[in-house]
Amino acid sequence: MSEADIVLDPYSIPLDGAFNVAQPQLFQADAHWPYFERLRKEAPVHLCEESEFGPYWSVTKYKDIMQVDTSHDLFSSEGGIVISEQDEEFTMSMFIAMDPPKHDEQRKIVSPVVAPLNLQKLENTIRERAAGLLDELPLEEEINWVDRISIELTTQMLATLFDFPFEERRRLTRWSDVATANEDSGVIDSEEQRRAELLECLGVFTELFKQRQEHPGNNDLITMLAHGDSTKDLLDRPMEYLGNLILLIVGGNDTTRNSITGGVLALNQFPGEYDKLRADHSLITGMVPEIVRWQTPLAHMRRRALQDTELGGQKIKAGDKVVMWYVSGNRDEEVIDSPNNLIINRQRPRQHVAFGFGIHRCMGNRLAEMQLRIVWEEIMKRFDNIEVVGEPKRIYSTFVKGYSELPVVLHGKR
Numbered sequence: 001m002s003e004a005d006i007v008l009d010p011y012s013i014p015l016d017g018a019f020n021v022a023q024p025q026l027f028q029a030d031a032h033w034p035y036f037e038r039l040r041k042e043a044p045v046h047l048c049e050e051s052e053f054g055p056y057w058s059v060t061k062y063k064d065i066m067q068v069d070t071s072h073d074l075f076s077s078e079g080g081i082v083i084s085e086q087d088e089e090f091t092m093s094m095f096i097a098m099d100p101p102k103h104d105e106q107r108k109i110v111s112p113v114v115a116p117l118n119l120q121k122l123e124n125t126i127r128e129r130a131a132g133l134l135d136e137l138p139l140e141e142e143i144n145w146v147d148r149i150s151i152e153l154t155t156q157m158l159a160t161l162f163d164f165p166f167e168e169r170r171r172l173t174r175w176s177d178v179a180t181a182n183e184d185s186g187v188i189d190s191e192e193q194r195r196a197e198l199l200e201c202l203g204v205f206t207e208l209f210k211q212r213q214e215h216p217g218n219n220d221l222i223t224m225l226a227h228g229d230s231t232k233d234l235l236d237r238p239m240e241y242l243g244n245l246i247l248l249i250v251g252g253n254d255t256t257r258n259s260i261t262g263g264v265l266a267l268n269q270f271p272g273e274y275d276k277l278r279a280d281h282s283l284i285t286g287m288v289p290e291i292v293r294w295q296t297p298l299a300h301m302r303r304r305a306l307q308d309t310e311l312g313g314q315k316i317k318a319g320d321k322v323v324m325w326y327v328s329g330n331r332d333e334e335v336i337d338s339p340n341n342l343i344i345n346r347q348r349p350r351q352h353v354a355f356g357f358g359i360h361r362c363m364g365n366r367l368a369e370m371q372l373r374i375v376w377e378e379i380m381k382r383f384d385n386i387e388v389v390g391e392p393k394r395i396y397s398t399f400v401k402g403y404s405e406l407p408v409v410l411h412g413k414r
Contacts, residue, residue: 008031009034011038015038019039020050020051021035021036022056022058022083022323022398023398024182024185024397024398025396027396027401028395028396036328039058039060040332040333044059045057045311045312046058046314055320056083056321057316057321057322059311059323059325061312062330062334062336062353063334065325065326065357066353068322069324069353074309075304075306076303076305077303079304082301082302083300083302118219119370126370127374129157130153130378133148133149139412140409140410141409142408143408143409143410146257146404146405146406150257150403153256153257155172156169157256158172158249158253161221162221163217164208174197175197175246175249176250179194179198179246180254180397180400198242198246201246202241202242205241205245206235206238209234209241210235213227221248256367256371256372257402258400259291260372262403263291263376264386265406268386268388270342277344277380284376285373287344287345288369288372289352289369290343290344291372292352293330293336293354294330294342296352298354299326299397299399301356302322303322304322305317305320305322324353326354327401330353383410384413386408386411388406389408
């Protein structure tokens with residue numbers, strides 16, 4: 001289906017088992033919003049019986065999403081967290097797609113990297129790198145913000161967290177893109193190519209794991225895995241090691257990268273908010289979680305019902321696939337005032353589901369917020385305006401809600 005084939009008016013489609021929001025082309029065209037608006041109003045828990053991903057339930061309202069996300073005894077993460085199924089011959093496991101107790105054991109090993117003390121240590125590094133990148137940018141000349149800042153800054157940060165060879169850091173970006181792409185995205189040509197590139201990723205990180213076993217690093221993620229009680233034998237379970245690597249790479253990359261871009265786009269769409277920010281830089285702290293809500297860099301997470309249950313008046317059977325559409329919950333009018341607007345001084349800016357809830361809540365949420373805060377503090381010191389001068393190019397995905405291009409022109413301080 002091409003962009004021209006997209007049905008822009010979801011109210012023209014019967015609200016039955018064929019009503020399907022999980023179409024990557026809808027997200028790429030930024031045409032998914034009215035679909036979710038209709039579901040929230042008319043069928044907040046909705047069964048789509050036919051899709052390329054098989055039958056699935058859409059959960060679209062904030063409170064229902066919270067219920068699913070915090071009921072891991074009813075809704076399991078085992079088997080995968082995205083709407084699509086894994087390739088049966090290439091199945092990766094990762095702690096986000098595990099239930100307790102194994103989930104808790106593995107998460108506990110890597111969580112010190114984002115503990116407050118470590119974040120404090122990282123702050124100066126992030127600030128120096130952000131400042132360095134921003135100082136290199138040309139004024140009054142069109143650039144692609146996604147490549148020059150959003151990707152580069154998050155990739156530098158990832159390389160630091162893994163203590164990955166810095167000059168090879170763009171390999172991390174590539175592996176992140178490959179892991180989340182589908183064949184129609186233009187990122188990969190086939191599943192075989194995806195497997196080959198991810199196995200290459202595993203090979204590189206296997207060598208790093210062995211090195212850190214012998215010579216532990218200083219608080220990096222691979223050292224933590226190589227010496228953690230429940231992860232030090234991960235090389236005996238290579239697909240689990242790969243799964244956890246991909247989780248940490250995608251988690252550390254896509255979310256921050258697309259929120260850095262989304263913030264620039266949002267402030268251009270709501271120029272009154274940009275004026276507020278220019279007048280008072282202290283608003284950055286509350287603006288950051290508001291940008292994350294407005295962008296919602298990961299559109300959904302999926303679960304499977306462990307037993308027959310009821311949600312939003314609908315009977316869900318054991319084994320059914322249940323998709324929590326964070327992108328919809330964050331625009332729920334019943335919970336968030338004027339949810340389609342960016343409002344940088346909201347009273348409760350952290351009232352959003354972009355990071356998930358419960359035991360699977362995003363481990364790196366504070367790191368992501370810190371990176372975004374520092375980027376905006378450094379931007380506001382240097383530029384009067386980051387002007388968007390063309391349409392963004394969005395990613396072909398129902399999972400990663402992001403951008404490949406955002407053309408901007410930077411205007412210096414007057």
